[in-house]
Amino acid sequence: MSRPNGTIATSGLELLTLGTPNGHKASIILEEIKEAYGKPDYVFQSINIGENIQKEEWFTKYGPNGRIPVLIDHDNNDLGIMEGAAILSYVTRHFDPEHKFSFTKDPELSLCEQWVAWQHGGLGPMQGQANHFYRLAKERIPYPTQRYVGETERLYGVLDAQLKGKEYIVGDKYSIADIANFSWVNVSSFAGVDLEKFPNLHKWWQRISERPAVKKGVAVPSEPGITNGPFQEKLKNDSEFKAKHEELQDILKKAQEQYGYKFSTP
Numbered sequence: 001m002s003r004p005n006g007t008i009a010t011s012g013l014e015l016l017t018l019g020t021p022n023g024h025k026a027s028i029i030l031e032e033i034k035e036a037y038g039k040p041d042y043v044f045q046s047i048n049i050g051e052n053i054q055k056e057e058w059f060t061k062y063g064p065n066g067r068i069p070v071l072i073d074h075d076n077n078d079l080g081i082m083e084g085a086a087i088l089s090y091v092t093r094h095f096d097p098e099h100k101f102s103f104t105k106d107p108e109l110s111l112c113e114q115w116v117a118w119q120h121g122g123l124g125p126m127q128g129q130a131n132h133f134y135r136l137a138k139e140r141i142p143y144p145t146q147r148y149v150g151e152t153e154r155l156y157g158v159l160d161a162q163l164k165g166k167e168y169i170v171g172d173k174y175s176i177a178d179i180a181n182f183s184w185v186n187v188s189s190f191a192g193v194d195l196e197k198f199p200n201l202h203k204w205w206q207r208i209s210e211r212p213a214v215k216k217g218v219a220v221p222s223e224p225g226i227t228n229g230p231f232q233e234k235l236k237n238d239s240e241f242k243a244k245h246e247e248l249q250d251i252l253k254k255a256q257e258q259y260g261y262k263f264s265t266p
Contacts, residue, residue, distance in 0.1 A: 004045045006058045009074055013042035016059065017069040018049055019224035021124065021183040025084035026069040028179050028217030029091045029101065035213040036100050046221035084183070085120040088176040101175050108171040115162075115169050115177040119184065123159075126151045127184050130191040134252060142255035149192050149252060150261050156185070157265025160198040167207065174208070182208045186218070189231040192252050 007014055015030065017023040030042050047053045047068050055066045062080025063070035071081045071090065081090045092102040103109040130148040133141060159181060162169060169177040185205050188195045195202050208214055209229070218227060225231070234241045255261075 003051070004047060004053055005056075007062075007072060007074075007078075008045060009043050009072075011074045013040055014072040014074060015042055015044040015069060015220070016047050016054075016063070016072070017044055017221055018047050019218075019220070019222060019226075020068065021127075021187055022067075022084045023069045023220075024183040024186070024218055025180055026071055026087045026091075027220035028183065028214055029088050029176060031213040031217040031220070032101055032179070032211075033091060033095045035216075036098075037095070040095055044221050083120070085116050085180060088116060088180060092176055100173075101179070103171065103175065112170045112175055112177045116180045119177075119180040123152070123155045123181060123184050126155060127187075127191050127193075130193070131187075134192040134248060135190060140251055142251075142258050145252060146255040146259050146261050150256070150263070152191055152193055153197075153263055154265045156188070156193060156195075156198050156201055157263070159185070160201040161265070163200040163204050166200075167204070169204075174211075178204075178208060182214070186227050187231075189228050190226045192248065195228065 004016070013030070015026055017026060027044070030040075034040065034042075047059070049068065053059060054063070054068055059070070060066050062072050062078075063082040065082055067082065069082075069084060069087060071087045073079045073081070073090075073094075076094075081087050092099075096102050103112050126148055129144070130152045132148075133144040134149055159169070168174050169181065182205065185195065185201065186209070188205075195205060205228070218224065223230070225234070235245060236242075
């Protein structure tokens with residue numbers, strides 16, 4: 001695809017995104033709505049954040065924070081919606097008339113808002129820091145490594161408890177609360193978290209992963225390499241990748257021992 005330098009649609013929905021957990025929130029809900037109702041169609045552009053396309057004036061016109069994803073509704077005066085949680089709300093409010101992925105009454109309505117907010121303010125930021133210090137930082141620093149991986153594990157424990165005896169996070173149906181949290185749990189391996197330590201959460205993750213619209217959404221704008229499925233396959237088939245993974249796991253273990261880390265939740 002050519003380098004984006006402006007919007008490409010004049011009507012309908014346009015998604016500016018990348019294959020990250022936050023990006024997947026937007027593409028999954030759009031694919032779920034499309035499968036459920038047959039509409040709306042949407043176009044997307046892949047935004048290479050390494051090239052700082054998201055900082056360019058044409059992008060920040062719609063997403064002032066200079067981050068992906070941004071959803072533009074060209075049929076609503078070219079309204080730009082930034083932040084995955086806001087996009088989940090916008091799409092269901094305007095395109096989910098039968099509330100297949102949302103709620104209309106308490107307690108489910110408020111609980112759904114609660115768990116979307118919990119992900120937006122807790123799981124996402126903490127796991128994002130775990131991603132950075134565990135895997136991406138140029139300098140390996142023990143304290144933040146064990147701190148953020150540990151906090152991510154604590155939050156996984158909260159979700160695991162919430163899912164005990166349940167198929168979905170809120171009520172008895174799959175909703176935007178599940179989509180918001182799945183997008184981050186789906187990259188647990190990348191953050192150094194062993195999802196199998198959380199049996200209820202692991203089963204939930206497997207269940208959501210098998211949804212056709214989720215598979216389509218996760219492939220927007222392209223098939224990712226950091227989600228759990230491809231990550232685990234690479235561990236099996238790439239000896240160099242496996243060796244690097246084991247090295248990072250050893251660094252994490254030593255950091256946890258150095259600071260006396262013990263898992264606890266909530």
